[in-house]
Amino acid sequence: MNKRRTCILGTGAYVPEKILTNDDLAKIVDTTDEWIMTRTGIRVRHIAAENEATSDVASPAALRACEAAGISPADLDAVILGTATPDMLFPSTACIVQANIGAVRAAAFDVSAACSGFIYGMALGKGLIETGQARRVLVIGAETLSKIVDWEDRNTCVLFGDGAGAAVIGACEEDRGILSINFGSDGRLWELLHQPAGGSRMPATVESVEKKKHKIHMTGRDVFKHAVTHMSGAGLRALEEAGHTGPELDWLFPHQANIRIMEAVAKRLEVPREKVYVNLERFGNTSAASIPIALDEAIRGGHCRPGMLIGLVAFGGGFTWAAAIARV
Numbered sequence: 001m002n003k004r005r006t007c008i009l010g011t012g013a014y015v016p017e018k019i020l021t022n023d024d025l026a027k028i029v030d031t032t033d034e035w036i037m038t039r040t041g042i043r044v045r046h047i048a049a050e051n052e053a054t055s056d057v058a059s060p061a062a063l064r065a066c067e068a069a070g071i072s073p074a075d076l077d078a079v080i081l082g083t084a085t086p087d088m089l090f091p092s093t094a095c096i097v098q099a100n101i102g103a104v105r106a107a108a109f110d111v112s113a114a115c116s117g118f119i120y121g122m123a124l125g126k127g128l129i130e131t132g133q134a135r136r137v138l139v140i141g142a143e144t145l146s147k148i149v150d151w152e153d154r155n156t157c158v159l160f161g162d163g164a165g166a167a168v169i170g171a172c173e174e175d176r177g178i179l180s181i182n183f184g185s186d187g188r189l190w191e192l193l194h195q196p197a198g199g200s201r202m203p204a205t206v207e208s209v210e211k212k213k214h215k216i217h218m219t220g221r222d223v224f225k226h227a228v229t230h231m232s233g234a235g236l237r238a239l240e241e242a243g244h245t246g247p248e249l250d251w252l253f254p255h256q257a258n259i260r261i262m263e264a265v266a267k268r269l270e271v272p273r274e275k276v277y278v279n280l281e282r283f284g285n286t287s288a289a290s291i292p293i294a295l296d297e298a299i300r301g302g303h304c305r306p307g308m309l310i311g312l313v314a315f316g317g318g319f320t321w322a323a324a325i326a327r328v
């Protein structure tokens with residue numbers, strides 16, 4: 001009998017209805033559709049309504065993943081949610097999703113790993129499954145970054161979008177599943193991408209709000225360089241651990257941050273451009289949600305089919321990075 005493996009049993013995604021185009025942004029800040037498209041590859045992004053929080057986008061994605069996996073939320077043993085924009089500091093957004101979907105038997109908790117949150121969550125879920133502590137784990141990446149974006153800062157407000165993606169993972173003993181996960185972080189670089197206020201370091205005050213300390217602060221050029229280096233490094237290590245090479249991948253799902261980052265990573269992994277799944281143009285950078293949204297779209301669209309070898313690579317604030325190789 002094969003070693004106990006963890007498989008992706010079903011995926012789901014959800015994005016808010018409202019769409020914000022580059023031309024809409026050009027009315028708010030000094031930018032153009034041409035600048036945003038050539039520098040990032042983003043054309044439109046979905047933006048949550050005023051009363052829509054992260055759990056509200058996560059819950060429909062979670063239900064769709066359960067449906068695709070053919071299970072009831074009551075069958076879940078754990079709900080793990082990666083996000084940088086939780087509904088509130090506590091309780092976890094995972095607990096709120098648990099209540100929304102009726103995952104009554106599950107342990108629920110959030111993972112704080114910014115844009116790498118979905119793969120970090122997969123690593124934890126895989127561990128629970130392969131040590132026999134859980135049979136079915138729901139892993140979600142969900143964000144409403146529009147809530148913490150400074151809509152007067154053209155360096156950041158053009159990049160991000162809202163949405164959620166989810167996957168039910170579970171034990172399987174077939175010749176497929178998640179073959180390897182490699183992840184890491186470098187906390188020395190946390191200041192390059194962070195939200196200064198709202199936690200214990202800088203609780204909310206009139207001054208913190210006035211100084212926009214509750215918004216995303218980012219040094220874009222440095223983030224760019226580190227993203228390429230660390231996504232490529234994690235991807236190569238995960239490939240090696242899985243006993244595969246980049247050219248063998250049927251699909252690479254990189255975190256959808258910037259088309260130039262994605263192409264640079266694909267080049268280092270020796271994955272041809274046509275095998276890089278890109279939906280960034282339509283969603284922007286949805287942080288922890290970007291990989292599961294792309295994966296769900298590729299599976300539902302019939303592009304990613306059973307038996308295919310796929311790679312997932314992510315990078316985010318922390319800095320954090322992660323990569324996974326799986327046979328779907």
Ligand SMILES: CC(C)(COP(=O)(O)OP(=O)(O)OC[C@H]1O[C@@H](n2cnc3c(N)ncnc32)[C@H](O)[C@@H]1OP(=O)(O)O)[C@@H](O)C(=O)NCCC(=O)NCCS
Nearest residue numbers: 030031035039115154155158220221223224257258315316
């Ligand atoms: C943000 C990013 C797109 C900027 O692209 P870039 O090619 O590095 O551009 P630069 O930072 O060198 O800025 C070039 C100029 O464009 C300007 N600029 C920035 N945003 C702009 C916008 N939306 N529209 C027009 N001009 C803009 C800058 O002010 C700068 O002008 P200056 O030279 O007069 O100061 C790029 O650095 C990036 O994608 N970084 C990674 C961000 C990311 O992915 N973060 C999340 C990681 S999970």
